[in-house]
Amino acid sequence: MLQQAKRSKRGTWTIASSSLLILSMVLTACGGSNGKNADPSPSGGSAPASPSASASASPSDSTPAEKVKIEFWAQKFEDTTDAWFKKWVAEFNKSQDRVEIKLTIVPGDAWDQKMKAAQAAGKAPEIRTINYGNVANAAKTGQIMALNDLMDPAAFDDLYDNIRDFVTVGDKYYAYPKLVEPSAVLYYRKDLFQEAGLDPEKPPTTWAELLDDAKKLTKKGVFGLATAQTAPDLGWSSWGMQYNAAGHLALTDDWSKADINNDAYKSVFEFYQNAYQSGAMPKQALAGYADIKPFGEGKVAMEVCGSWAIGQLRNTYKNMLDKVGVAPMVSIDGDQTKTTATLGGWTLAVDGKAQHPKEAASFISYLLAGDPAIMIDFFKTAQFSKFSPRKSVDEAMKSDPDASKDAWRAMIAEKVIPYAKAEPIYPWDISFALSTGIESAMKGTSVDKAIAKAEKDINDFIEKNKLAGTNPKA
Numbered sequence: 001m002l003q004q005a006k007r008s009k010r011g012t013w014t015i016a017s018s019s020l021l022i023l024s025m026v027l028t029a030c031g032g033s034n035g036k037n038a039d040p041s042p043s044g045g046s047a048p049a050s051p052s053a054s055a056s057a058s059p060s061d062s063t064p065a066e067k068v069k070i071e072f073w074a075q076k077f078e079d080t081t082d083a084w085f086k087k088w089v090a091e092f093n094k095s096q097d098r099v100e101i102k103l104t105i106v107p108g109d110a111w112d113q114k115m116k117a118a119q120a121a122g123k124a125p126e127i128r129t130i131n132y133g134n135v136a137n138a139a140k141t142g143q144i145m146a147l148n149d150l151m152d153p154a155a156f157d158d159l160y161d162n163i164r165d166f167v168t169v170g171d172k173y174y175a176y177p178k179l180v181e182p183s184a185v186l187y188y189r190k191d192l193f194q195e196a197g198l199d200p201e202k203p204p205t206t207w208a209e210l211l212d213d214a215k216k217l218t219k220k221g222v223f224g225l226a227t228a229q230t231a232p233d234l235g236w237s238s239w240g241m242q243y244n245a246a247g248h249l250a251l252t253d254d255w256s257k258a259d260i261n262n263d264a265y266k267s268v269f270e271f272y273q274n275a276y277q278s279g280a281m282p283k284q285a286l287a288g289y290a291d292i293k294p295f296g297e298g299k300v301a302m303e304v305c306g307s308w309a310i311g312q313l314r315n316t317y318k319n320m321l322d323k324v325g326v327a328p329m330v331s332i333d334g335d336q337t338k339t340t341a342t343l344g345g346w347t348l349a350v351d352g353k354a355q356h357p358k359e360a361a362s363f364i365s366y367l368l369a370g371d372p373a374i375m376i377d378f379f380k381t382a383q384f385s386k387f388s389p390r391k392s393v394d395e396a397m398k399s400d401p402d403a404s405k406d407a408w409r410a411m412i413a414e415k416v417i418p419y420a421k422a423e424p425i426y427p428w429d430i431s432f433a434l435s436t437g438i439e440s441a442m443k444g445t446s447v448d449k450a451i452a453k454a455e456k457d458i459n460d461f462i463e464k465n466k467l468a469g470t471n472p473k474a
Helices: 079-095 108-120 132-140 153-157 161-167 190-195 207-217 231-237 239-246 263-277 309-316 318-323 357-368 372-381 391-397 407-415 428-442 447-464
Strands: 068-075 099-106 127-131 185-189 223-226 300-305 324-328 342-344 346-350
Touching (some): 068 079, 079 099, 099 108, 127 357, 132 342, 185 309, 207 223, 231 428, 239 263, 263 447, 324 407, 357 372, 372 391, 428 447
Parallel strands (some): 068 127, 223 300
């Protein structure tokens, strides 16, 4: 579900440069994680060494040195996330003799303006939250600093391979991941499966099976399937299906032209067209893609939504949890080792002009790359609807009483995240042009015409904005 616009986030899920991303796309995706903060229990994982010794060392003489004060700006998320940041900033500050972190929570709708003003005045925070989609471009323009010489290399070795790439540009690491959220997970009603003669322990695994089951589950008052069906939602929620069918996203690697006029992309357009035209989906969206409400209220038997929906279900629809099944999003051919979801999420980075980069990085090492118990504390507050980018944290969760017994968490961590890919870093306008074509096909335009129009719009945007050759990761 990725980035701020997706996640009222999140999201989610502020992708590159377009103002269209401010659309009402998914402002609830990270919502619903209102669990209480829990004190971390001892974990059995081995944490990467935290390079904070220099930050906590005592002065050589008896005169107390003035503390180095580091500004840390975090975008506002759920109240529980804000409380978690405050808690662990306070704990870090208690442990330090010479460094003090000053936390400022900034509302998402004020972030860009406040950050630009601070940068122009030479007063940008030394530590900031940044989503995956913005890391490469921020690195290219010097907004954030490489961390290779500021953090223990073991911290980056602890990241899963596919997630490590999210914060890498060339041979440098420019941010450290906090969490990931898969954009697509299948939620289904086991009781309604039984009523329709379907096996509740065998959810669909292919696109064809999903559509077939959706038709069987559709009855008076209940639609078989809910998923994205408007261009703003389709723009980001379909990335996983694009990867699944084509093995790539909408542009060539050098960003010189669209790469969608092919059989793989035709299958994506046809899936949405068939689902919509079959009657198994409502003709008008019952809610935005990021909201599990239609499923929670019993209006649909299956819903495709992001992992954040787990928190929504556990907080708002507790009485139906024993009827809910959670499975990986279906694959075009049933092979669920192929990508079925992209991963949105957030990181911490050091400002490119930071005056105290080592001290700033020592806090990032402490909070995100240190004791696994700190991050387990965060995932508990999120009702295990967000997931760890670190191997040691997942290993430690096996010994945690709450995490170890959470079957939904284990399923997503083991069967979805290892095969997921990053959200695109090209401008949102590209995704919106494609999703406008998908919506057009859903409502009756032929797939060939819809793709041709989307291809032209994308290529026109590339030419107008001189996008060719500008991919910072190419």
